[in-house]
Amino acid sequence: MSSDVLFLQIFPYVAVTIMVVMGIYRNVNDRFTYSSLSSQFLENGKLFWGSVPFHYGIITVLVGHLIGFLIPTGVKAWNGVPVRLYVLEITALAFGLMALIGLVTLAIRRLSDPRVQVVSTGMDFVLLLLLLVQTVTGLWTAVFYRWGSGWYVQAAVPYLYSLFAFKPQIGYVAGLPLVTKIHIINFWALCAIFPFTRLVHLVSLPFTYVTRPYQRVIWYRRDTNRPAPNPGTLPSVSQGAGVPTGLGHSDFYGRMTNTGWQGAIHKDAAV
């Protein structure tokens, strides 16, 4: 078995399986561990020059890759005009550089600040290292093997499609330069460690914030229909466990989905 088959064909499946299985396991079993694990509270200055360029850079580049993956024809058409190709390449390069600068700053910060060291785990460094490899190989590819945005959609995207279709065709990427291959393999490595790292902060992005009311009220139970019991008898409406809806309390959701200033939800409905 050639190393290409091992790293470009078998490893991706192993990595994605680990990501999915362990990701679900952690999501079900260990929700408490999901956090950005922010260390801004302990160190503020260097974090700004690290976290901000890194995140804006990496997210833009990542979204770029995703667009190429989802609508390769669109990218091809865009790149048909040279000026547009240059604009795309230079923009991508700039964001990639931003990510790199941020990443290096983050790494230096984590290695040098005594307070941040207290909250640093081995995994933090492994992750920073892999991300560093990813950005450096990516930038290397962009600079030396142009035009990446062109052949990304010609080679890497079909390769990814073939993997997704369970008909792996590593021929698309087997001939790429070593650095670019490392870029691809390292991506699968990042997938594999995903559920074991702080990267899980990616699957808890707070998009619901956009639409929800600013205020949130959660009721264990609110029954606005039933007559209240007499004092001294057992109160049927107050603090307690969630009661399923649709049990003759017709008004239940009517009030639960209150859209007033204090947006209210029922505990059972709370995600």
Add this chain to the structure above:
Amino acid sequence: MDVRAQMSMVFHMDKCLGCHTCSIACKNICTDRKGAEYMWWNNVETKPGTGYPTLWEDQDKYHGGWTLKNGQPRLRATDKVRGFTNIFFQPYLPQLDDYYEPWTYRYEDLFDSPEGDDQPIARPVSMVTGQNIDTIEAGPNWDDDMGGTPVYAENDPNLRGLSPQEREELFEFQRLAFFYLPRICNHCLNPGCVGACPAGAIYKRGEDGIVLISQDKCRGWRFCVSGCPYKKAYYNWNTGKSEKCILCYPRLESGQPPACFHSCVGRIRYLGVVLYDADRIEEAIKAPQGDLVEAQRRIILDPHDPQVIAAARASGVPDDWIDSAQRSPVYRFVKKWRMALPLHAEFRTLPMLFYVPPMLPVIAKIEGGTYEVSDGDIFGSLEQMRLPVRYLASLLSAGNEELVRESMRKQYAVRFYMRAVKVGDVDKGRAEQILKAAGLTAEEAQEIFYLSSLVMYNERFVIPPYSREYNIEVAELGDVGHRTAPQTHKGETGIGFRKPARRGA
């Protein structure tokens, strides 16, 4: 009318002796954990002073709370756009050093040091890094009792409204005065922390209005810390989750007051249910600044009013909670007697912790070598308080000085009247006049006197029955059918974490 019940609080500042017993009780129960050492969910500040975290009241620095923009309430720290663009780095997040670096001492060195010429000492070490701290530069009560000092007291943001002359007088040695401001989470009706949380992890409990952070849903985006103008949401640097005062709800649910209330030596704390109209919250937070306190009082409902009772029942408030609201000491201090005022109403969060302002001694002058307390007419002396009314108004009534005066007049009047009744060395007729001028009847004065000075445990803390066990049982077996316990209710019924709450990777 959408009537809701709120666990509300009154702190009688005139009775606070600054002993910090409340803080210690809280620390022992709630924040004695790694990552929480620096937190004081309950703290007691000296005023004038800079507080904890330093200068928390200065929203030009911290950008907490709400403001009105084109008549609409807006968070100063964040909104639905900045909640994403500022998520990677938050411009207004207080730092550990804005609180203080928690430390302990190497006590073991006192015992384990090898024999030598010098006494061994216990060096201070950081509870964050474990490293030696050469000079401790800040602590949780660093400016305790430092009223009148140029370093701390002079930087109090509430002094900004004072004239240069008033400021100067305030720091004259003979006039020097300070008082204590005990603070916990206000369990606001319009909390900044809830509004700021992108993850939606923070919520108000519908039944009693306690504001909680779901530790499972918190993702450490830490906007709550910035959003709360009182800086009562804290980031646990170890677990990567934010935490805040839970009003000891497990104690409340078993009929006990929160630990800080229970342990209060000066008996300054009162706890009880207040009914309010949730439909009018928006109206109350949009009020003009001078009217904010009154607007908040307006949405607090009279639990004796038959219409309110009917509406409360229709809104699902149980009868025994309505009964509890009728006996609430908070309702009386806040609405009936109009003596207790919310802290910094101008932050527009509708805080549900109210303060009876302190009756600092009136101005004394040294004349002919002796201390002369100005007598004059009793209300006139209000203007000569050592701490200007304007200062207290900045703290407690969003600048509305009349509300502070009203509360002070009542306190003075009750004292004067009770002196006439109990000691008899002042004229009863005059005392009654003063009562009337303050807007009180003799019965009310007696009641205020009783609730301020004599009142016992069960009247200070009026806790409604939470009936938690019963409801769990109902949910499991009762009218609901076959939900089998206790698996079904994990996470809902106080059977919380299935795994130890450890920091993630």
